[in-house]
Every structure is written in structure tokens, then in C-alpha cells.
Amino acid sequence: MSDRSPQSMSATARSQNPDSTAHAVIPGVLLPLRKQQRVLLTQKPADHIVLVMTGVLMVEARLPERDRQVLEILFPGDAYHTQDAPGLLGASLIAATPAELQRYRPEALEAIERSNPEFRRRLESAMAHRSARRTLHLASMSGAxxxxxxxxxxxxxxxxxxxxxxxxxxxxxxxxxxxxxxxxxxxxxxxxxxxxxxxxxxxxxxxxxxxxxxxxxxxxxxxxxxxxxxxxxxxxxxxx
Amino acid sequence: MSDRSPQSMSATARSQNPDSTAHAVIPGVLLPLRKQQRVLLTQKPADHIVLVMTGVLMVEARLPERDRQVLEILFPGDAYHTQDAPGLLGASLIAATPAELQRYRPEALEAIERSNPEFRRRLESAMAHRSARRTLHLASMSGAxxxxxxxxxxxxxxxxxxxxxxxxxxxxxxxxxxxxxxxxxxxxxxxxxxxxxxxxxxxxxxxxxxxxxxxxxxxxxxxxxxxxxxxxxxxxxxxx
DNA sequence: GCAGCCGCTTGATCTGGATCAACAATTGCC
DNA sequence: GGCAATTGTTGATCCAGATCAAGCGGCTGC
Incomplete structure (x- = not known):
């Protein structure tokens, strides 16, 4: 469905940031991140969607008196929706490696999707894939x-x-x-x-x-x- | 956004199955379940979406040599997408109380959504809400x-x-x-x-x-x- | 009414992982 | 290159929760 796979490319390609065109480049706002740079997901009243173009990200939660948690890990091709973390969790994205994100506000996204149903399908597939991966992580955390x-x-x-x-x-x-x-x-x-x-x-x-x-x-x-x-x-x- | 709240009704209403019209009734396939009845989510090549109309459901995973896990709990108004659990997890829905589901195949859903954008918005909001609840459950399981x-x-x-x-x-x-x-x-x-x-x-x-x-x-x-x-x-x- | 079962509770013991405390190895900085 | 700071390793001890085992009560069916 989506073309996120490193293996589909030649064996000489770098494995770390294998695919700078994980999504066809439909521009939102491009966000380049250096290692350990943080993007707050809280207190943004307007939700938005973020596509990981390159690099590896962590979704972090930090509650007042508690240890930091890493809720999930994002790879190139993944899509993250701000609403996936409730505001009070104090969530942020953190670049585990240098990374590039593409950010979309929902209105902009809707317009793009209307004119480009293929893009919409890719996005939904990326979301579904990540959702299933989250299920596995939960299962692992609570059963292993x-x-x-x-x-x-x-x-x-x-x-x-x-x-x-x-x-x-x-x-x-x-x-x-x-x-x-x-x-x-x-x-x-x-x-x-x-x-x-x-x-x-x-x-x-x-x-x-x-x-x-x-x-x-x-x-x-x-x-x-x-x-x-x-x-x-x-x-x-x-x-x- | 959606009208899932028990509290919005009179104090004499039953608390267990408070709201039999959590979604406006746009009919898919109605699935009445008795207590402990099970709906397999595996091995269905075609994914579908399920709306919880009444009752409480559990999403269960059972891997060959492992203890059963309850991955999440669904309440009236919730929407569940088959794809949220990878096939190999051996997932099913189980009715914790008598329940009613509405089931939609994706094609049918797309048609409905096209003609009824309000319904689509509700569905997306229900999905987003459940996703955030899953995040909280993961956080609780791994940090508390x-x-x-x-x-x-x-x-x-x-x-x-x-x-x-x-x-x-x-x-x-x-x-x-x-x-x-x-x-x-x-x-x-x-x-x-x-x-x-x-x-x-x-x-x-x-x-x-x-x-x-x-x-x-x-x-x-x-x-x-x-x-x-x-x-x-x-x-x-x-x-x- | 009673036998048997199932879901729940409770006690005694065990253990995987947490905590605390040194210490070693990298990394970064001048 | 050398020193400080940060990150990773390892040992000793501790504890929350698992496991094992025994009882208890309420429900089902005869």
C-alpha cells in the first residue's frame, strides 16, 4: 500500500534514514528537527496531523510527579494525530535522530484530501498501521x-x-x-x-x-x- | 460532539445501558449479543467497523501459549475498527454485558459517509476519543x-x-x-x-x-x- | 435441602525487577 | 590530549506482585 520499505531499495542505501519520500511530497509545513529537539503536543487547541518524512521520533508523556514515559516510536511513513494523546498527559514528540516532519492543519488536510483521494488513502493506511502497532506494544507491555x-x-x-x-x-x-x-x-x-x-x-x-x-x-x-x-x-x- | 453521555438524561434512567441511540441509527448490520458472546476479529480478510450501540464489550487477545489479555473496554458510542488488532493476535470482541453492535463494511461506510458528512464526523470523533483512551490505558499499564x-x-x-x-x-x-x-x-x-x-x-x-x-x-x-x-x-x- | 461448582478471598512463600551504591566507559569540551 | 560530565554496567539488597494452596460463600441443579 504505502511505500515505506527500506528493503525495496538498493542494498547500498543508508539504513538509518532510508526513505526521504515515504509520502509523495504534498507540502504542509516542513519541520526539520535536530536530535533531541522537542515538539509540544499539548495546549494546542487546534489539532493537527504530522507525517514523519525521515528520522525516528518518540512520543513522550510527562505527568507532573511521574517518570517520563515513551509511549510509542515513529518511523518514516508514520502519521501522528495530535488528538491521540489527551492534553493532560503533557505529551511531546522528540527526535531520537535528526528528522523531518510535515505538519498539516485539519482544514488544509481536508482540502488536500478532497482533491487527492490517493493521498487520503495513504494517510488512512498509515494511521491504521500505527494503530495496530500500538496494540502490539500494549500487549507486550502488559503481558511479557x-x-x-x-x-x-x-x-x-x-x-x-x-x-x-x-x-x-x-x-x-x-x-x-x-x-x-x-x-x-x-x-x-x-x-x-x-x-x-x-x-x-x-x-x-x-x-x-x-x-x-x-x-x-x-x-x-x-x-x-x-x-x-x-x-x-x-x-x-x-x-x- | 457525540451524544454519548448518560448524565444528560434524567436521573431515573438505568445506568448500565444508558443510551440506546448513542449514534443516530444509520443501519449497517445489527448484531445483538448475549453476555459473554464472542465476535471473532481474526481471519476476516475484509476489515469492517463496528459501532457499540448498547452494552459493554471487551477487546480480547489470545496468543497460543499465553494468558488471555483484555486490551480495551468499549462503551456505547465507541467505534472499533477491525484493523486495530493485527491478525496474529487472535483478537475477539466479547460482550461483558448484553450488547448491540452495528457493523459496517468499508464500502458501505464510504457510501454513507459521502451522503452524510455529519455521520462521518461523528465516527471520526468516536475513533479519536477511543484512541486517546487507549493512550491512557497504555500509560497506566506501563507507569502505575x-x-x-x-x-x-x-x-x-x-x-x-x-x-x-x-x-x-x-x-x-x-x-x-x-x-x-x-x-x-x-x-x-x-x-x-x-x-x-x-x-x-x-x-x-x-x-x-x-x-x-x-x-x-x-x-x-x-x-x-x-x-x-x-x-x-x-x-x-x-x-x- | 443438600451436593457440587465456580468465583472470590486470604494466607504463606517465592521471585523478577526496582532501588541504592559504586564504578567503568563514552562523549563532549577546552 | 586530558578532564568533566554524562551514560552505561554491575553488585547487594529489597519489595510488589506472582504463585501455590486452602477455605468460603453463593448459585445451580437434582
Missing amino acids: SGEERLADFLVEIGLHLGRQVQGSRSFDMPLSREEIADYLALNPDTLSRIFSRMKSSGVISISRGRATVPDWPALMRLSPFGAAQTELYEQTRVPA | SGEERLADFLVEIGLHLGRQVQGSRSFDMPLSREEIADYLALNPDTLSRIFSRMKSSGVISISRGRATVPDWPALMRLSPFGAAQTELYEQTRVPA
Whole structure:
């Protein structure tokens, strides 16, 4: 349906920001973000929609007396609707890597959609895909152990940012340990321990922010929702 | 925006199925469900949209070797899109109380929407509202303790099914202990203990499936996401 | 009325992950 | 290159919630 897949391009392409034309460029307001730059989603009375053109983003929630949470991770091709986070959550988007967003106000969007039904269809498909991914993340958070949650996370990142060579797969890790911990509802100490165990069991190796999973099926076996994630990811690629 | 609110009706109305015309009746296929009846969401290649007319539903996921999970709870006025759960999750809708659904295939829906933009707006608003509620549930599941999660759940149910009298609020509990446990990612034993503590501290009392919260603000103080839920719920009521 | 079952409660024990506290490794900055 | 600051690792201890097991009450069906 949408053309978000890195794999559909030549093997020499960069894996980090694989696809600068994840959506045909129908211009809204272009928003280039440097690493760690933040876009507030709160207190904007007018909702809007944001398309991720390049880079990786985090949706963060911060409630007064509570730890920061990373609610979801956005990749090129994803569409985010401001209304998805209630105002009181104190949500923002944060660029995990340098990124480019395209922002649309709803009126503008409606006009575009009327004149370009193909664009509307893409947008709806992107939204549906992200919604299903959120379901999987919820399922993982509420049904899986720490190690399983980390495996699910690695599958998610690997699918979206990784390049497959034989049965192995490698990718640049866009999130810091603490950010991953906030996404997985683990504390950083515990996460570090789980990572160490996985490294010593050979499931993954990491050096200088580059992760390699030598045996992808082995990782999939640790990941309760990996198969569902893969199915979902495959659907977003051109079926033809 | 939509007219889903029980409170807008007279105080003598039943609180359980308060509003049989949550959406203006634009007929799709009407689906009456008895308690515990199940509608499979899987393996339907054609996606469709379901409107909850009356009753309370659970969205359940069941993966081969894993415990059942309740991913979300649906109330009258809610709209559910089949695509929100990936096929491999093994999802179904289950009626927690007797319920009525209206089901639409996407083609039919498109035709209706074209001729009735008001209906389309309502549907989108219902979807947006549910999406925000899902965000809050995720936040609660990954950031809150058992007691806080239960408080969040009670606020959710109380808002949707409760009737306010002074500062107190009461409602029929639509879910069993085990179902609540599956929704909150707790085990039933632990949940029962937390309930007992809350009962003995006077936050809530339950008899014959009817729950009473004598001091609603006290419950809200235990609920990290209660304020955000309330804000959200209020938005769905006619602002005028 | 009573047998049996199911949903719920409660006690005793166990454990995965949190917390606290050093310490090591990177990264950034002059 | 060298030093400070930030980020990641690891050990020791602790605790919320899971697990296991036993009882309790209310409902169903005979």
C-alpha cells in the first residue's frame, strides 16, 4: 500500500534514514528537527496531523510527579494525530535522530484530501498501521517479561531500520538505554542487565551504537509479538 | 460532539445501558449479543467497523501459549475498527454485558459517509476519543502500580457507567474479577487483595455486582490518569 | 435441602525487577 | 590530549506482585 520499505531499495542505501519520500511530497509545513529537539503536543487547541518524512521520533508523556514515559516510536511513513494523546498527559514528540516532519492543519488536510483521494488513502493506511502497532506494544507491555519486551523492541527497530544479510540483521540504535527503558517500562539498571545477558548469549552484539543480530530467527523466538509485528510490517510494503 | 453521555438524561434512567441511540441509527448490520458472546476479529480478510450501540464489550487477545489479555473496554458510542488488532493476535470482541453492535463494511461506510458528512464526523470523533483512551490505558499499564491501575480502571468505568449523586458515584460492575485482572495485567489473587484494601479503607464498596464510590475525589486522588480521563470524557459530551 | 461448582478471598512463600551504591566507559569540551 | 560530565554496567539488597494452596460463600441443579 504505502511505500515505506527500506528493503525495496538498493542494498547500498543508508539504513538509518532510508526513505526521504515515504509520502509523495504534498507540502504542509516542513519541520526539520535536530536530535533531541522537542515538539509540544499539548495546549494546542487546534489539532493537527504530522507525517514523519525521515528520522525516528518518540512520543513522550510527562505527568507532573511521574517518570517520563515513551509511549510509542515513529518511523518514516508514520502519521501522528495530535488528538491521540489527551492534553493532560503533557505529551511531546522528540527526535531520537535528526528528522523531518510535515505538519498539516485539519482544514488544509481536508482540502488536500478532497482533491487527492490517493493521498487520503495513504494517510488512512498509515494511521491504521500505527494503530495496530500500538496494540502490539500494549500487549507486550502488559503481558511479557522484561526479556520478552526487549526482544519485541529489537524486532520493531530491526524491522524498520535494519538491513537483512542472510539470516542476520543490523541497524543503528536510535534510542539511548534510558529512552529504551522508558519505552519498555523497565528501569535502566534492569534493562542493562537484560542487554548483558542477551549479549553474552550471542543473540545481539552492539558496538558504537550499531547493533547486529547474527541470528534473526533466534531473536524472533524470544519475542512473543515478533511474528505479529512482522506480518504487520510486511503489509505496509507494496504487495506487488 | 457525540451524544454519548448518560448524565444528560434524567436521573431515573438505568445506568448500565444508558443510551440506546448513542449514534443516530444509520443501519449497517445489527448484531445483538448475549453476555459473554464472542465476535471473532481474526481471519476476516475484509476489515469492517463496528459501532457499540448498547452494552459493554471487551477487546480480547489470545496468543497460543499465553494468558488471555483484555486490551480495551468499549462503551456505547465507541467505534472499533477491525484493523486495530493485527491478525496474529487472535483478537475477539466479547460482550461483558448484553450488547448491540452495528457493523459496517468499508464500502458501505464510504457510501454513507459521502451522503452524510455529519455521520462521518461523528465516527471520526468516536475513533479519536477511543484512541486517546487507549493512550491512557497504555500509560497506566506501563507507569502505575497495581493500586493505581485499579483506581484508573474504576474511574474509567465510573465515568462511563456511573451516576453521580453529590460527591458519590455508583455503577454496576460489568466485568468479573478475572476479566478486570486481565485488563490490568494483574493476577486475580493480587487484584482481590487490592480490592480488599480499598474496601477496608472506604474508597469503594461492592455488593451484588453494584459498586459505590462514596467519595469520588478520593478515588481520583489514587488515580494517576483520572484527571486526563475525565477531561477526555467531558469532551465527548455536547459542549453547549 | 443438600451436593457440587465456580468465583472470590486470604494466607504463606517465592521471585523478577526496582532501588541504592559504586564504578567503568563514552562523549563532549577546552 | 586530558578532564568533566554524562551514560552505561554491575553488585547487594529489597519489595510488589506472582504463585501455590486452602477455605468460603453463593448459585445451580437434582
